[in-house]
Amino acid sequence: MSLQIHVLPAGPIETNAYLLIDSSRGEAVLIDAPGDVWKQVSPLLAAAKCCLVELWLTHGHWDHMQGVAEVVAATGARVSAHLDDRILLETPGVMEVFLPSSIRLAAVRTDRWLADGDRFEALGLTWEARHVPGHCPGSLLFWCEEKGVAFCGDAIFKGGVGRTDFPGGSMVVLDKAIRARIYTLPSDTLLYPGHGEDTTVVAERAGSPFVRG
Numbered sequence: 001m002s003l004q005i006h007v008l009p010a011g012p013i014e015t016n017a018y019l020l021i022d023s024s025r026g027e028a029v030l031i032d033a034p035g036d037v038w039k040q041v042s043p044l045l046a047a048a049k050c051c052l053v054e055l056w057l058t059h060g061h062w063d064h065m066q067g068v069a070e071v072v073a074a075t076g077a078r079v080s081a082h083l084d085d086r087i088l089l090e091t092p093g094v095m096e097v098f099l100p101s102s103i104r105l106a107a108v109r110t111d112r113w114l115a116d117g118d119r120f121e122a123l124g125l126t127w128e129a130r131h132v133p134g135h136c137p138g139s140l141l142f143w144c145e146e147k148g149v150a151f152c153g154d155a156i157f158k159g160g161v162g163r164t165d166f167p168g169g170s171m172v173v174l175d176k177a178i179r180a181r182i183y184t185l186p187s188d189t190l191l192y193p194g195h196g197e198d199t200t201v202v203a204e205r206a207g208s209p210f211v212r213g
């Protein structure tokens with residue numbers, strides 16, 4: 001049985017979570033956890049008779065981590081993130097000052113810190129984490145060469161790149177990271193961003209108005 005990829009926009013600003021399901025193994029991985037995402041994840045896991053074993057965070061911004069506590073409480077999934085976002089994840093109150101007072105953020109306990117170039121197995125596939133800072137200090141992408149897919153968070157979008165005007169952001173750093181760690185992926189790699197539609201390496205390298213390949 002092949003890998004199923006579910007795109008699940010969720011939370012107050014339509015943040016894309018990605019649920020990867022391999023029903024032949026009975027296992028699933030979730031990439032990012034916007035608020036309320038569990039409402040969509042839970043029935044999909046039940047229908048596929050799968051357990052959520054891993055939760056990978058592309059970065060520590062509130063709209064990607066608001067739903068982590070609910071998902072972990074329900075599943076016990078192992079949480080992975082980059083160490084440079086430790087402050088955002090462990091003391092998310094630092095982000096609440098930018099948000100409506102109705103939004104409360106629970107601290108995230110990370111089980112595994114990933115660094116650039118780390119390779120690991122999940123769902124019977126080999127994955128590589130790549131560090132793509134600039135939008136957020138601890139931005140990661142998760143690449144599976146065998147499937148030709150990369151989940152990029154807010155580093156890059158279809159026809160665009162991530163905002164760099166948040167604390168810790170830098171366009172110089174983001175430009176360098178995109179060239180070194182996204183444009184160097186195989187050109188037909190499908191890029192799944194944290195908001196909006198998917199794109200490809202070749203399309204962005206040729207057509208991005210921000211970072212020309």
Ligand SMILES: [Zn+2]
Nearest residue numbers: 059061136154
């Ligand atoms: Zn972000």
